[in-house]
Amino acid sequence: MSTSAHFKLSDFPHKVLDPIATLTVPPTYATIKHAQRQLMTNAAAIPTLNGGGAHGHMALTLTALAYADISDVPFVIPVAPPANPPPGATQPQITENNRVHQRDADIYNLYVAVNNALRQQLLDAIPRIYVRALAHPMFEFSNVTCLDLLSHLWTKYGTIKPAELQKNFQSMFTPWNTTEPIESVFLQLDEAIAFSVDGNDPISEAAAVRAGYEVIAHSGLLLLDCKEWRKLPLASHTLANFQQHFSLADDDRRLTATTGSLGYANVLAATPSLTPATVSDTLSLPFSALSVSQTSVSSPDMTYCWTHGTSKNRRHTSATCKNKAPGHRDDATATNTLGGSTKIWTAPKPPK
Template sequence: MTSFVPIDHFTKTTLTAIPPDEKPNYNSLKIIHQELNANAMTIPSALGGGHYGHLALVLQPITYNDLPYTIPWENPEHPGPAPDHGVAPTGPQITENNRVYAAREQRFLIYRATETTLQKQLLEAVPDTFTKALKNELYGYAQITVRTLLQHLDTKYGKVDADDLVDNIKRMDANWSPDQPIEDLFNQVKDAQKFAADHDPITDKMAVRAAIANLTNSGVFTDAMKDWRKKEEEDQAFTDLEKHFTSADKERRCILTPKQVGYANKATEKPTKGTANKATNRRHPMYYCWSHGQGPNSNHTSNTCTKKLPGHRDEATADDMLGGCCVIHRRAGEKAVYRRPQRPSRENEENQVPPTNT
């Protein structure tokens, strides 16, 4: 019988390791969980409903049984040293018994090889210090399942504390730049919701407020924001926000000039000699502030300005400055395009012949 090597089928041959000088935490363990789940599912099995491969080896039973189309998973057992043919079997009975025995043995060997390989991956990704409590003096981790190891790590190091929740809000509120796909903003808000779901839930209204604040700070959705505020409250769910601003962002990108979008289509091209600086400069968009004008700082817009002059207009944009400052600030190191003509020297002025009156 050909030996089965599960890692040849895994999507991740090496898990994302936790550095030796760091303790496991919710986020690092979450990544390991995801990678182990994906690997376990790549190895097919008819057990547990047959839809999730060997995923039951890395999920707790209550979690696995909550998945659709599953039945309780039972680890296969080795069928014994040889087929049991009973008394006076016929030729067809022997053939069928051999077939059933081979199938059961193969199922067991695949299960054991998968379990062992997943366990090996986990132990390589987590410093021994944090799993040593389960290590046996005689046989190490040989009889410790992946599920047991994960449960130990989750219980001792995977709890979410107050600092984690604060950091999660910071990630949700992180500045979104108009250069990025708008989906990045939606995803960071939804990721924060998922993180906090079992600890300090972020409601749909809270998610909407966070996204609106970020979109407002970007300074590029003035008209879309006005239309959003006109909507009834029941039409201002997060799913509504995604549809509304996805459409607005698409329209925004359609009407921008190549300079405003930073020559995005050329962003991956290698500039030729002599034009490198010119191409690089064009890839940087500009941002507008009513009090201070236009500049390259994405964190300085009319709405986010921290030194607003009297009469400042938060809603002013480069397309509609509302009487604001028209100064354009260069980036650090950028050369000016315009050069003022050199003034004539005093000596040349004195030598000039004044025109005569006729």
């Protein structure tokens, strides 16, 4: 549907916003922020020279103070021009007055159209019960802007609660899906830090580095690189150094896993065993899976996985494994490992 001669809803990168809330689950800081980002992206996609011209109509989703953080040129809210252009004494004056009037009308109409579309997207993403305080008895939300709705949601539901801060802290310990690049570990650390800052309870860089190290160490894929990291002076355990160290390590690991005739499991088997005494150093480890040994797997309570070794998870076998290393063998068993891992694996447990 076209809402203006210069704007179509299909111009929005996000055609539909992700749900902000349901009737049983109210809005949260995280869902409001996600909606804000989507709306900002949509608004920025509709160009205008107003506000410096670099951010489109993003001012429709930001306060004037917030917009000033991204632009040195204020965004001036367009005013509707008169219904008719002013008269002119000569034909050139009439032509110029008509041109200016049409330009001002186009700018204003586009501004209104984009605001209306953004407002409707937001209303479609949230039950009316959470924004009914802004509705007019007769006109409902027709005189309410997108920014009005966002400001209301932030004020009433945007406070980060202690339980959310704790959940956010634990999110740093989400196990690494090793089919994805190691940057996914770095991303979850960065996002947790940003969330904690917004909640006025910042996670320290040292705590984030420790969490990231435990996630990587628990994967069992970069044991030698973990050992090298532990040997570095604590003063060098910065987040930037951590990401650089393990990014290079994972690049090498992936290269090794895809070259050589022995296969990835034999590379792991050739890695020195990691004992609890080796990994304890100065860290307080929430994971219980960092011990590697050659313990027999004959216990009936244990199962075997070519990639991860033995575990007490009866649903985790070579055939059912969801995070298989390159060269994984589905037919490997405890009695015939086919060159697979010899370590004992347990699920990670983040701190409470």
